[in-house]
Amino acid sequence: MDRLQAMIVFVRVLEAGSFSGAARVLGVGQPAVSKTVAQLEQRLNVKLLLRSTHGLTPTEAGLRFYERARLAIQEADEAELAARGAGGGLSGRLRISAAPTFARLHVIPHLPQFLEAHPGLDVDVVLDDRMIDLIAEGIDISLRLGKLADTGAVARKLASSRCSVLATAEYLTQKGRPQVPADLADHETIVYTQLDNVWKFRREGTEVSVMIHGRARFSAAEGIRAAVLADMGLTIASDWMFAPELANNRVLRLLESWSLPDTDLWAVFPTGRLATAKARLFAKFVESVMKESH
Template sequence: MDRLQSMAVFVRVAELGSFSGAARQLGLSKSAVSKHVTALEERLGVRLINRTTRRLALTEAGAAYRDYCARIVQEVEEAELMAMQHSAAPRGRLKLNAPVTFGFLHLGPLLPEFLTRYPGVEIELVLNDRFIDLLEEGFDLAVRIGQLADSSLIARRLATTRSICAASPAYLARAGIPREPADLARHNCLRYSLRRERDTWSFRRGAEHVAVKIGGNLEVNNGDALRSAALEGLGIVCLPDFIIGEDLERGLLQPLLPDWQTPESPIHAVFPPQRHASGKLRAFVDFLVEKLGRKDGWSGGCRRAGREAS
């Protein structure tokens, strides 16, 4: 067997902790993956992986060998890509993940321009609001909003967003306008169920920080659905400017609590280290930085609301 291919297969098994997972990502059968690892063990004369019916675990020798193999495989990939980039434009398939509303409103509309610029690239875009494991599910890149957890993924900052409290004029005419964060406790607040603290909204005014317990009769795991409910006059939302910016600009929603700000959230592109050398991935990340990094807010309405709140 080709030793370099066997090393690449072993690295993927070690990353995923699974022969079947590595087989799916590499387009091989599970038995072929097992044969590659066995061939390495026979060549080295040591066991690299302890196998049980429940789990795989690297041996001490396997862990050390994995680190060397990962560097070698990555350097070979980088050398090949560097040589290819001198004579060829980015090409190949990119599998991307993004939150539903952000992907629909801001990522999807950019793809035709990118694909026109790089006709050799194919894109599969998967939109969902759950946290996905890039390696396990075979994604090249994900767009993530909010503070990132520590991980082995490489992150590149694209833009920032800030949530804005808002409601329709009809709701405010009926229920009154909250003047302070504490007033929200008396209002019907529409909650995003995937937030870490979905029953608490936090605000800052200078050095003053306030966390308010809120409640309401609607909780949804999608921001655009909450936006629709707010437009119908059901209650108050606290949603990112990239979702409700146009509504604020058109006066369909009215920004609230102008003296208070919510925490700013970064928007990152994240990708596994072994994808970093990919010309198609670098081209796409650079494109996102070009298109999203120069935004001064997400609409005129967002910029006005942000200035009023500062």
């Protein structure tokens, strides 16, 4: 039995909470995962997991082994990284999660460059606007936008984007252009349900809050984009969300003398786990891409 591989399997089982979850993360069959854990327990001559109809529970020995094993895996990653120099020759699987719209516009177009630099590396990209459980899904790094709900998260800010009130030129031709925040009450507003429906504007030390009651509400950013581009109304969004349309003036910024809070891009790593060398390198890659293109 490959000792390091057995450690990786066991760590993934514990973090996923099931053999099937670990199998999905590792890209292998569930029987192979179960067999590896059973062989590991036989070799160590100790029970690592208690199996029941309610799931898997680590024994005291299993918890001790988990803590040592994940550190050993991290050390092995670091050793390979140091030997290969500057992250060259990374291999294995990297699981990334990101918001679909942001990933489609700013990450996926650059993935060929990252993969070309690391031909031994495979990537799984999980696209979801919602906050997902990184450990349960076996995610190595999550790219998240805005404020972090989990203040205890292991995270690093990669970039920031200006936020503005945005609308298409066609919509403004039909409905007119708001001159002050209060004018937004006379416009169709497109609401992103995962954000606060109070828009706070600042100018020269003055803050104005506007309560938004949009008729069109969307739970995903891609819906916001589609609605704005269909000339349905105006919205508040980061420049990232409408980068192509801002560049060709199809979408315009409004109330530019007023400022809104910036949107931050974060690299978030699973709490309780050391960030892998692959995840840290990908975070640096995304950071460099955002600096170069914006």
